[in-house]
Amino acid sequence: MSWALELLKAIGLTLVIFTFLAVVTAMIGVYAERKIAGWIQARLGPKHVGPQGLLQTIADTVKLLQKEHITPRRADVLMFNAAPVVVAVAALLDWVVIPFGTLGSRVLVVRDINIGVLYFSAMASITVLGILTAGWSSNNKYALLGGLRSAAQLISYELPLALGIIWAAMVAGTLSTVGIVEAQIQQGGWFLFTLPPPIGRLGAPFGILAAVTFLVAATAEVNRVPFDLPEAESELVAGYFVEYTGMRFALFQLGEYGEMFGMAALAVIMFLGGWAEPHLAPYLWVAVALGAVVLAAVILLTARHSLIIRPVLILAVLTAAVSLLMSVGIHLPSIVWFLLKLFTLVFFLMWVRWTYPRLRLDQLLNLSWKVLLPLGLLNLLATGLILTLGGR
């Protein structure tokens, strides 16, 4: 294939991924976030624009397109304008190495770079450069404090994050994202619950510990509650993007949601088997379906208010339907499995966001340096030890 053809292909893929980011992560993500926040806080969430408020984010985007760009008089204009672009492009670059599934024998990934996960963590930390730039160039005290907090958070949580990534790379024996998923398919189980034979299920505690370390650090890296100190609305107004209006503000949101979905996608790839469908015996799938229905019934019977009925029903019916399909041997396409896992994880992150209060800065630093870092290191050593003793 010639350069020109590759160039066209690359440009086409950029457009596809950018559209995916803008539509799936930013628009659907923001809508889901507001709707879930509504459910958790016993209110309706967006409701008026389109059926069930589905078009709310589109309306917001159109509104933001018409808003004036205000550049503060005393800001550093060049850096002030560059910062939102940097954040958005960093989130886009993350997705180069994320495999979405398989089509025949081809893996649906932009490029299977041989140092995939290292590349991912490098691109993810570029976001912080954008945030620092935004915080400094605004010439606003709130923004500056937000940017500085973001820097403190980055340097603290980069390490547990990397330890989680290295754990998965060590178990799989490769840094390629596709290779990590294929290692899980080969051993017949997710890294969350299974280590390579002969250890198998006995390795579950290590996998769960590594996944928890990674997920906590990832939440902190993307500045989400309970680690949202850089943009704490109640004390710093909006932190580093307090001076941004209109579409530049939207670019920050795009970057933030793209980054959050990217982190969740990496967690799915490393610990939840990526695009591979879970293998359970048919009667276990029926049990999962029944469990979902029973759980929904219990929640609905004990519920205090009627607003919870619809979301619980939707989730229960979705779970039951997927489990029943699996139990009768109907296979969903791998990309559907990947997106299902991704959205489940994102739902979990949103759940956390609307449930927990914000940490204080010293608690945040303590959690990273005194809990996650030693735990991550010891987990790495322990897993290395049992892999060595288990012999391959």
Add this chain to the structure above:
Amino acid sequence: MLAESAIISASMPKVLLDWFYVAVFAVVGTLMAVLPLAVVWVLAPRQDSPQKTTTYESGVLPFGQAWAQFNVRYYLFALIFVVFDVEVIYLYPWAVVFRQLGPVAFVEMLAFLLILLIGLVYAWRKGALEWV
């Protein structure tokens, strides 16, 4: 034509092509991100007024510049971070070849990590990890 494309693909290793894609993503992605800003430049009103372009400071006029000197209290964390970040970079190649090399690789990394853990414990005991 076929022969020509075969020569080109042979002269273009996969690694180079990978980073070519990344470069295209960076360039085209930047253009895509700038595009909505250009749309705003066409659509949105532009009108400056002294009040509008002041920075926000809880409703009062900003007091001085934000670009002032102040004590960044967590600079010690930054110092420790540099040490551990370098360590983590060394861990990546080890993680890849670890299972081919077997026990020797594990023992070597154990020694490396223990030295760094001692460093962390030392910093901890010295109070470098305390909020001051």
